[in-house]
Amino acid sequence: MIELPTSIDWKLAVPIGVCTALDIMLSNMSLFYITVTFYTIVKSGGNVWNLLFSISLGHQRPSWPLVAVIVLISSGIGLASYGSAHFVLHGFVLVLAASVIGTLRWVLTQSLLQSMEDNYGAPRNKVLAVVYYVSPASALGLLPIALFTEASDYTSSRFLLDLQLLMMSLFFIFISGCLAFVLIFIEISLVKKTSALSLGIAGSFKDVTQVLLAVFIFGDELIAINVFGLVVATCGVLFYTFTHSKQSSDV
Template identity: 35%
Template sequence: MPFSEKLVSINIANPKSDVKGQYITRHENTIKNLSYIMMWYFFSTSLSLYNKNLMGRDRFNFNFPLLVSSIHAGLHFMITSIMMWFGGNRWNSGLSSSMSIYDYLFKVVPCGVAAAVEICCSNASLVYITLSFYTMVKSSTPIWVLIFSFLFGFEKPKFLLISIILIMVAGVILTVEGETKFDTLGFSLVLVASIVSGLRWSMTQLLLQHERLGIDNPIATLYYLSPIMFITMLTLSLILEHPLEQFQHSKHFDTISHVVESLGLMSIGGFLAFAMTLAELYLIKNTNTITLSVAGISKEIVIITLSVLIYGDVLTPKNLLGLFVSIVGIIAYNYYKLSKQADTEKGQYQMIPLHASSSGFTPSRNLED
């Protein structure tokens, strides 16, 4: 049989075009990541300013921080419900349908209660203390994260970790000593919020270790925890704030227009908090935890600067020294976490404590490809 020749074409990649394509891709990723950082900055800073303006005694003086927090949790449940129902497998793995009552009561509920207490204490503290002081004290969260990590067995006590804790403790002490408008109740509330944040971190780590529960992403986590947070916060509000009685004498609810205005103002924070959570999620997905950590430190500095410019907060030399020492401790802590993370399996959950956020938390998975 005659031999038939076939013309075979071979495409040889142009090295220059590959380099150009890689440059364009890196450029696009950089722009995308900067956009996520800016959105996170905007929503997080806006939320902090919103909380202070809404609940500050010398501002709008809406003295119902627990009620406001419960409304935010209710909004989060509504939004995540829609995302879970209509998002397909992206947010809903379907595994949660096999969750037992025991798992729900003893694994999910404690996390929701702890998150509710943290948020309530954070928001309530802003009634009594300045935003800058709140931000500096809340930056002590990694101290309690490490302490509870020791207690839960996630970390083994080491000289390096204990040294990091002592550095951050020294920073907090200097911050407190240098505060010119110190309020015992406000300080106690934000300190409790920081402690509970560390406890909640460890409890959520335990929760996320059980993949069979189906709580395998931040949206699913908020979906299951937000109703618990709503019930806890609303119960605390009814017991401690007596909103139904206070509404009768409050200028915020004396007319229909004021009622609508107050409900609208309370709802704004819920959407800000949720938008901040999504921005943080996508930032982690497209970068890594150290990017968020560095961005978080600079965000705290931005919030403190805005507090000075907008509210006239006074920072003493001790305040600034305490802030500097705390930042050194936080950087050392995140460097340690980054070094440890490099040795862990890709795709493992990595918790990011949100030092200055009073909106909630984001148990985040390291989603790097």
Template identity: 30%
Template sequence: MGKGGSLSEGVMKKIVLSYSYVAIWIFLSFSVIVYNKYILDKKMYNWPFPISLTMIHMSFCATLAILLVRVLRIVEPVSMSRHVYLSSVVPIGALYSLSLWLSNSAYIYLSVSFIQMLKALMPVAVYSIGVLLRKESYKNDTMFNMLSISLGVGVAAYGEARFDAWGVLLQLGAVAFEATRLVMIQILLTSKGISLNPITSLYYVAPCCLVFLSIPWIFVEYPVLRDTSSFHFDFVIFGTNSFCAFALNLAVFLLVGKTSALTMNVAGVVKDWLLIAFSWSVIKDTVTPINLFGYGLAFLGVAYYNHSKLQALKAKEAQKKTAQPDEEEGSLLQDRDDNKRNDQQN
């Protein structure tokens, strides 16, 4: 604090940068979601091939990542054995490909606003899978919080004017696979001391995604594209769409690396409300009062969950600060005892 209680220039700079990272992430995430919806929706660009679109994204991201790591050497590759790659990176790549495939497929059947409401189940899925895999400890109050979020999403689904059971199943599957991927990253990579930034993660994961996606693509979309589509690759549409997807990965790294994962969760709630408003006002999707009431309940549950995580982080940091002086005092006492013993021996 400066004179008169004003914030110092350094603090103000950090605040401005933090809000800038949040704004960039929201803008890019917003853009990728709306752009994918535009390409896949039959009433818009009308190219309903989600596997192909995801493979285009992964090809673009893998090519740029290889260029930055192997050719330009801007980023150093991570030292990783073949065993670690096969046992850790490959499963994560498989989960990521399934998550992207199903989430993009959902845009064909559901409105942007309703998809954002269903995504509110992500904390529920992450916590539940974490408990099942013994990464999280079970707590009654946390589970009650998860049930309140689920109830809110259920009410929103009940009030959805354009409800499609297959689309809901696809989006719920995407949430489940993404939540499993996030937990597996903690278990498989963090436990081995491996840290991947977005460029190195795309360098290792994107080729895996391409291999896994090519299997369903050969049987599901390739025959249709070969026999019925007069598709000509639009470099402007698919190029800018893929670039946005790559930039979003960098924005995630900036936001989490320079602020915290909790900040990203809070920013995600803001982004969801903006997308719901955009979907209703611009795309003209129907948003019912029951939709909003249900998502409002889920929103309160997610907000309480984020608040609880923040309090837990503060308590952990406070515990570290109180433990540090005790450790220093213990070290000083140990040094004093050692010096006494040395004096007696001399």
């Protein structure tokens, strides 16, 4: 694997890794205080930050259709989740920070991919190279936090003292790691082929699905405004697909 120039490594790869660690930490911490539905509402606003960061770094040209898409999706998901949110200030601050940092992470990833494209001798498989370059900073960013918050529980945990439970835990950790790697690989591939904003828009389908699963699994009730919100969010995604395909055909 060819080494990145030091300037690119410290300006992009390391910040992406740190943003990844902070996104995971803040998102998980917020769920101690807020519901999954409220988490979904705040996270859906990440498309707004995504658009702002993409425009600021020159990845997107500002346009009214893009603004309309973001407003449709964000307001739609908010309406779809209306009535079931329980506001807790510190939980809100945590998930809002995670939303901002998480979207910055993907916009910086797009910048890194473009820098590797322009860099002489860039590796052929750029997606795998991005995972390789940002993983150390991500791991080093999470390790101190994990040790500080949970180290005292490790020595007395039955999952560590019982060999059978330990092996089972390691197996599930390995499977989870493989699934996480595949997910990140696919997400970076999508950013490479389209843009960070496209990834955020596509993720809105996940938010809509999350609300629907809450209905079928946890018995959450949907009122008329919730159904209307789902329709609005879906229309926003379809409108973005239409405008993006039209722009691609005009190029």
